[in-house]
Amino acid sequence: MNLPEDPATPDPAPAGPASLRASDADRDRVADRLREALAEGRITPEEHAERIDAVYRARTYAELEPVLHDLPAPNDPPAPAVSLRKEPEAAPPPAPQSSALIAIFSGAERKGRWLVEPHTSATCVFGGIELDFRRAVLSQREVTVNITAIFGGVEITVPPGVRVVSSVATVFGGVEPVEDELDPDAPTIRLTGLVLFGGVSVRRREVGASRAALRRERREEHRRRIEDRRAEREERLAERRRERDERREAR
Structure with missing residues (x-):
């Protein structure tokens, strides 16, 4: 007796982009x-640390997409599989500015939303410079600020989660740098x-903190x-008293 042939196994459906x-x-x-x-x-x-862990555990695009689901898209979109929907209200990238700040018998500042070049120089002679990085956009993970202060001062404000190495x-x-135990991979x-x-002086402040709060700090x-x-x-x-008492006992 001839047995009926097994039906051919259907070809698996092609994998979608998210499963790649x-x-x-x-x-x-x-x-x-x-x-x-x-x-x-x-x-x-804390969110950065959790998401970084998820990124390097991810095996497929589907596992990467949720990490960026609530962040606006940058101007240069990543690979299509992890691209983000463009937010119409997303702020444009900050315009490049001079990477050299000079204050001689005067003052200079850089604050708000500004692009931090890989190398920035701050020179003050009998003057002062204020650098506020709370809303700044770093051009790369690590940037350098070269300071020359002669009879002057530089005040630096950074947001939580950014390391400062002097x-x-x-x-x-x-x-006076801030002392924090931060992730080595932090900006x-x-x-x-x-x-x-x-x-x-280096101070850590949340975005939106008032000047009154800074004065209190x-x-x-x-x-x-x-x-x-x-x-x-x-x-x-107290140490001197102990030494004096020990000398008296020895005599």
């Missing part, structure tokens, strides 16, 4: 967009240069420094 495997370049593009979103203040450092040389001056502002009879910081110095003096006095 993502490449390392695709994942890197999405990670770069997340770093830009962090620098723009669109996502928090290698500025000081002569009768000082640099980084590297400070270089020379401070002579001047100072550089400065007063609180000043109070903490006074308390720290007082505690150091008391510790030195």
Whole structure:
């Protein structure tokens, strides 16, 4: 008896774009967009860390798309499989400006939404410069600000989630960077240069924080420094008393 032939197995349906495997370049593009979103203040450092983990665990475009679903599209769209819908109200990219700021017996500032070039120089002689990075767009993950401050000062404001690394040389001056334990992959502002009879201060503030809040922060910081110095003096006095008592006992 002849058995009926098994029906032919149908060919599998062609895979859609979302089910295609993502490449390392695709994942890197999405990670770069997340770093830009962090620098723009669109996502928090915690959200950035969670999404970066999801990006490098993703195997397909379908797993990458949700990471960027609530972010506006950049001008240069990524690969079609991870492209974003264009938001009509999305702000245009900031126009390039001079990467050199100079203040001699005067002041200069850069704030608002501005494009941070890979290398920026800030030179002040008997003057001051203010750099506010809270709404700035970094041109790359790590940018460098070269500072020359002679009898002058530079005040830098950064948003949460941005690292500040200082290698500025000081002569009768000082640099006060923020101390934070941040992700090594976080956007980084590297400070270089020379401070002579001047100072550089770095403060971390949320976007939209008021000047009154900044003044309160400065007063609180000043109070903490006074308390720290007082505690150091008391510790030195206590150490001297212990040494004096030990000498008396030895005699």
